Amino acid sequence: MSNTAQALKSLQLRNNLPIAALAAACEQYPKPEGHLYSYGTAGFRSHSKWFEPVVFRVGVIAALRSKRHSSKFIGVMITASHNPEDDNGVKIVDPRGEMLQTEWEPYCTKIANAPDPASFITALDDLCTKFKIDVSKRSKVVYAYDTRPSCPALVKALQLGLAAMETETINEGVRTTPQLHYMTRALNTQGTKDDYGEPSIPGYYKKLSSAWKRLIRRREEGSLLIDCANGVGAIAMKELLEYLSDDFKATLVNTDVFVPGVLNNMCGADYVKTKQELPPSLKGVLKAGQRGCSLDGDADRLMYYYLDEKNIFHMLDGDKISALIAGYLVEKVKLCGFKEPPRVGVVQTAYANGNSTKYMQKTKALPLVCVSTGVKHLHHAAEKFGIGVYFEANGHGTVLFSSDTLENIRKHEPQTPTQDDNTKDLKALIDLINSTVGDAISDMLLVEVILNHLRYDARAWDSLYTDLPNKLVKVNVKNRADFQTEVAERRLTHPAELQRFVDSQVAKYPDGRGFIRPSGTEDAVRVYAEAASKFEAEQLANYLAGWTYDFGGMDPAQRPKEYLR
Known part of the structure; x- marks a missing residue:
């Protein structure tokens, strides 16, 4: 009897998992030694060369996630977004098109790093026990992938994981990430009061184009x-x-x-x-x-x-897009004549330009919150508003409408032609916006509609406020865990001495602002600085980068020449 067979025979599982099928599939995709994987905001990311075992295991996890949600469709997207072509990634999409529940992330990481079939199945058993998953339920998964050359092999690995769990699947083929999020929600809400649209890619296009034509x-x-x-x-x-x-x-x-x-x-x-x-x-x-x-x-x-x-x-950028959309929506809501108007709010991260924050809060009097970097943090914060607008400076974002707001709009009875026109616009905007996730195509149509309504050209939009010059620097360090933050990643708690230096340097520059935060994906630290002039922003960033490099335990002799001390 082989070591694997002996290990499997000795397993004492609490859940009726298909051990033989899972073990046989796992042996086809053994985890490569020396590679560790971590499930974060963007799911798993890696060089595609080492990625097939991870995608196979995600297939199994997605099937269990579907069982946990009473056989609702779960989405799986294979993409590395803006990363280089040789990279790839995979993420799980929850039933309403939202990101995977945070509590599952450490279990995904543990399962992906299990070194052999026995430990893999044990980790799955732990997941099932923790979340009380009824393994006997059916599982359903819809998946898609982007255009990377590595995708066909990764799809094959995913399909093996799904087959091991006897999962009902829909293969949407080569699609955008937002389309997969749309499909997941549409499949699960079809025929309900929360019907999100026809569950097909043509249905996605029809929904956006119909809203565009109405607006x-x-x-x-x-x-x-x-x-x-x-x-x-x-x-x-x-x-x-x-x-x-x-x-x-x-x-x-x-x-x-x-x-x-x-x-x-x-x-x-x-x-x-x-x-x-x-x-x-x-x-x-x-x-x-x-x-x-x-x-x-x-x-x-x-x-x-x-x-x-x-x-x-x-x-x-994303800040300017957010300012345009939020400013437009708050005025649109006023023109509808609601007895109890929904509260429009904005969510940003520390990377948002300081002048965008001032514009939102002072010029538009919009409630605004700042959260840690990562779409899941922005999305959850935006859900607390009646209409929540969130965009990262990198251009990823969308608009969320609470269930109470949607009901309020549906029941609203306009009293004047102006109110009627604006209410119709708001209803069309809800259809135009892909609220499941940031969707570049939906967001682009939204921007074009708003510019059309306001009769703005690009210069008029740009003149809403003037960005403060800024610079972002990636500093390599020995251990990113040495850098710990608070206040939505805007201040360091450790090293405290480095934060005192940041404070002293920022105070020297007009409109100065700067922060240091560890990367979420690599042993590096992000340094951000802004100031009244480009020269001052770059100088401040380089001072902060120089000190960060040294606090990061790197060799002073190898310090990049642009870093200052």
């Missing part, structure tokens, strides 16, 4: 230039354009979906935000005064930009 006021001149990052967003945009009216004029660029090596390469939303410049492929294509925008690799992030009459690049 658009006038024909726009010119064409929106859309950088699709050579990702799955190019496929979705081409398909969506067939449903939209001729009033939506768009030119798609970076649409080489299946050309090796081009995904997110020198293009896409992350390139624009990180480099704060126009993608090289758009130079000479984007005209002065024309609006352009970039999706990321899986179309859940959005960045806008334009060139002024001097061909100077101006970026309109």
